[in-house]
Amino acid sequence: WREGLWLIRDDVATTEELDDAIRYGFGLRWAQMGLFETYRVAGGEAGMRHFISQFGPTLSWPWTKLTDVPELNEELIEKIVTQSDAQSGMHSIRELERIRDDNLVAIMQGLKLHDWGAGALLKEYEERLYEKAHSGIVASDPDFSEPLRLHDSQVRPDWLDYNGHMTESRYLQVFGDTTDAFLNFIGMDENYRKQGFSVYTVETHIRHVCEVAGGEPLSVKSQLLGFDEKRFRIVHEMFHPPSGDVLATAEHMLLHVNTNKGKACPFGKILYEKLAEIWNEHQNLDIPDYAGKGFQELNKK
Known part of the structure; x- marks a missing residue:
């Protein structure tokens, strides 16, 4: 700051040139490594001791005027303001x-x-x-005779589009978070993933039923539609808790994979047994009439 004031006062550099020296130079390094780690890299293979020891003699040198503070008079203030306006006044x-x-x-x-x-x-x-x-929403003894309520959320201001409603990508985000909640519920936690296994989504079909405004609460219920040794099919219904109105639905097909090999593989025992427990009840639920359906045909006459 003091050095910068001198450089501007003596017409050595402008405010923009000083800012550029930082944001195009050491500022980039400092943002990721700070001061001393930057010095450590600068020392190269010889190390930190070599780098720092080079500065020993310089510490006893006389200080320059740059370490003092120039008189902050009206002329210097006006110069800084004028240069700053030229640099950033368009914003x-x-x-x-x-x-x-x-x-x-x-x-x-x-x-x-x-x-x-x-x-x-x-x-x-x-x-x-x-x-x-993804913790604490499901009861300790959940009722599998009905769809599982796994995820609650709220429409954040930055989720809105130019119409003032939740934008399309955020519907997928909410459904993705719900799928994560389901995976966590059946046992695919961090420890499971660290063993080299995960579940990938291979197909998705979303229906947008009603618009939803900013700040509105959201809840999602999930129904298992079937599973085998490597896959499961699930449908989510997003609804508005106060009214119960369905806002959107999403149907997903998911595949269990070995992440180290990049190949599909059978579910681990904990996942398979939990899916079987849920399916024992969910197979008796009515399948939504929209499940498994694609787009309507449009025939131009």
């Missing part, structure tokens, strides 16, 4: 806030892929949310 503060937040999210999502820095914290946080979202 409102709200636009800059949105740009900042979108970029921060993008950086954290990128770091999450590598389980690093702020991305590692984001990954851990999302895993906690996942476990919390």
